[in-house]
Amino acid sequence: MSVTVVGSIAFDAVKTPFGQRDRMLGGAATHFALAASFFDQVHVVGPVGDDFGDHDLAVLATRGTNVDDVERVAGGRTFFWRGEYGWDLNSRETLDTQLNVFADFEPKLSPASLESDVLFLANTQPALQRDVREHCAGARFVALDSMNLWIETARDDLLEVIPCVDCLVLNDAELRQLTQKPNLVSAAREVLEWGPSVVVAKQGEYGAALVTAESFFALPAYPLETVVDPTGAGDTFAGGLVGYVARHLDRAFDDDVLRQAMAYGTALASFNVEEFGTERVARLTADEVHDRVAHLEITRFERATVELVG
């Protein structure tokens, strides 16, 4: 079994109230791979420029991730994003986006990447996601992320690719925007009618919710006293979620498996935000992940009988 992720590999410049980095490894595919690599062999497909160093590639290859399909574009520069977060980290402003080699990205998947059982279409143009989806015809679990930009500028393309995937992962506000339904549950049910079996709404510091035809599940974010940099949290979450599913592919759509996958995604995302960029997850250990999942007791309460009036 293996997991292929297609998406951005980037350098990020990030300023938060707790510090800043002028240039750190980032990108959706990077954060996803660093999390999913705990569970399965990951293949990363994405472009980088001449400025992408051996050390960056080594981080991407953490826990055995295959980087053969990281395409080095001669004469090009790696996707660059600069952003700044507000006081409570709930708002961020994009100060600069240089697509660079990502602007003309045409994914070239090696046979190994094409043959993965699990595919994550990280946030890119929906037409490109659809193209990759069609090439990976044998994938048994395909998840897709998107963003407000594509909902606004490529809505038709997005509505064409969503029916071709098993799981849609979106921020909750984007899920509302996409479906034009103000309520999370009804928005998710709308997407389920389009084809996917699973809808996951990312809710930032509040956690995430999972909706299937039979079930609703929600998990608050792991409580942290120190959050340093939220960049990449959503993709790290997706990496934990999809990675866990990949390891249980014969039961990928079982409610138990999906709920456990949410727990691993939640745990991994919580590590991601404790330091800048990939710093924390790159050196994370399996024991630390297990420990944090075990501490997701934050939602556990015992049933008790109380006699009520009325």
Add this chain to the structure above:
Amino acid sequence: MSVTVVGSIAFDAVKTPFGQRDRMLGGAATHFALAASFFDQVHVVGPVGDDFGDHDLAVLATRGTNVDDVERVAGGRTFFWRGEYGWDLNSRETLDTQLNVFADFEPKLSPASLESDVLFLANTQPALQRDVREHCAGARFVALDSMNLWIETARDDLLEVIPCVDCLVLNDAELRQLTQKPNLVSAAREVLEWGPSVVVAKQGEYGAALVTAESFFALPAYPLETVVDPTGAGDTFAGGLVGYVARHLDRAFDDDVLRQAMAYGTALASFNVEEFGTERVARLTADEVHDRVAHLEITRFERATVELVG
């Protein structure tokens, strides 16, 4: 045992994307009492005007709530609030606030109200809350709600009353504003240092979190496909929470009890938002409450062992 609530009784005019009411019974004390009355004898202390009818009083007295301390101010009019909610119900605009008899409210507690073991100081001026707190010297569990207005205009008074209560219940944004700490966990820990043993952060559609010195607990809101009117959800939640604690007063600070109290608060708040104002909770039955608490399985997942890489 009994629970005394001191706060506003109001008429609300509310417009949401799903309809409107020009004048419906509302107010913090009202919503709190309708929920807490499932658990214990409630005494409501608050002022109304000549415009407050017998039917309104009958609703307030649902499930045996004692309304002897509802003060009818001759020649006065009841507190009136008019507001409108946005598309996704996450934003609301106050269009009109007429304090009326609430402007000069000086709580007069009968012996029965004074002798309650449990006291809820609903959102009013902090100096008034402190005064009531001092008069109810024997109360064994006292919870307090407040709002951004008082944090901005009566901060010193608020910082004087908070150390005198056991439980602070606030919206999460207000908790950050109060403590000037951007992180929920550290903000709650700051409040714990001021005196309260329990801090509850209301997170609107995302649910609520509970923080004590030893424990963190969070519960997502009950998933609803139809939310009609969020007005009063926070006070209904507080009524369920504090009512449950009142019924288990000998173990009021036990983690188990507090977590179960959060579940009942969550269930009750979810009913409140299904219809306008008090409409749903006024006719709610004990069985319906139990059923919904039983369905708070939305956060339950089984532990599973998975061998991780790394």
